[in-house]
Amino acid sequence: MQNNNLIGHNNFRYRVNAGWGNQDPDKYPVKDCHEMVMDKSGLLYLLTNETRNNVLIYTKDGKVKNSWGTNYPGAHGLTLSNENSEEFLYITDTERHQVIKTTLDGKELMILDYPKEISQYKSAGEYKPTETAVSPNGDIYVTDGYGHQFVIQYDSMGNYIRHWGGKGNGDAQFDCVHGIAIDNRFDEPTLLITSRNHNALKRFTMDGSYLTTIHLPGSFICRPVVQGENVYGAVFRSGDNQNMGSGYITLIDKNDKVVSSPGATHPTYVNGQLQPQKQDCKTFFHPHDICVDKDENLYVPQWNSGKTYPLMLERV
Secondary structure, three states, rough: OOOEEEEOOOOOOEEOOOOOOOOOOOOOOOEEEEEEOOOOOOOOEEEOOOOOEEEEOOOOOOEEEEOOOOOOOEEEEEEEEOOOOOOOOOOOOOOOOOEEOOOOOOOOOEEEEEOOOOOOOOOHOOOOOOOEEEEEOOOEEEOOOOOOOEEEEEEEOOOEEEEEOOOOOOOOOOOOOOOEEEEEEOOOOEEEEEEHHOOOEEEEOOOOEEEEEEEOOOOEEEEEEOOOOEEEEEEEHHHHHHHHOEEEEEEEEOOHHHHHHOOEOOEEEEEEOOOOEEEEEOOOOEEOOOOOOOOOOEEEEEEOOOOOEEEEEEEO
């Protein structure tokens, strides 16, 4: 059993700093703290669906340096891209039914509306994008996690290329295609895509061909975050999709094996199969994302967790 101060397993253990990002809610209010990314200078960008300041910009010591954004009521996914040495943000908004590309200080550069090229979409309301990933060639991948469950690929100018997936139980289908990341750890880049209600990550080629599934029984992962040799995932609930406040985080190595699950039961394999995991201490409520710094410290924003600010986990 872990405690609320020191959590994790094997060589991935963390000291919890629960007060790291706490702010005056009158000055910097938040609702759901959905996602967080770090730019090359070390600043952290937190996305919240509070329209008084949709983006809070933190320093690594937990102080807010700046904030911006009042027009993203459904702010959900936040991706950082590096394009010709310049960094940009991609916001998915489930209420605006759009993907918005911005500068780091909030200037809107491009808006992707609902994909009219796909016959299943009869109106913008059927499109509720939850995440993006941007490839080195500029292609943009969007997961419609709360809509028709497609992954949609665009070029760098926002022109439709293809789509795949949809809701179902087949290998190449999804149930809550909530998150996506590009995995560059091996010879050929691939896409890691969440099928949250299947308790799985699914791997695809960059043009949408299914490769394999990483089964994570008990874990409802929001999005995969690839950093170094590992994949990090925020498990917003465990055991059952209606199990309120049962979240934790998990780490997967380059062999697709869970090596640590801070806040959860020990990852145990029997005959090569991961056994179901569940929360075993109350460090987290509903973690929604993980940001990893160069020292492998973790920053964890949480959804539907009483308007709390992100937690910081120091690698020990």
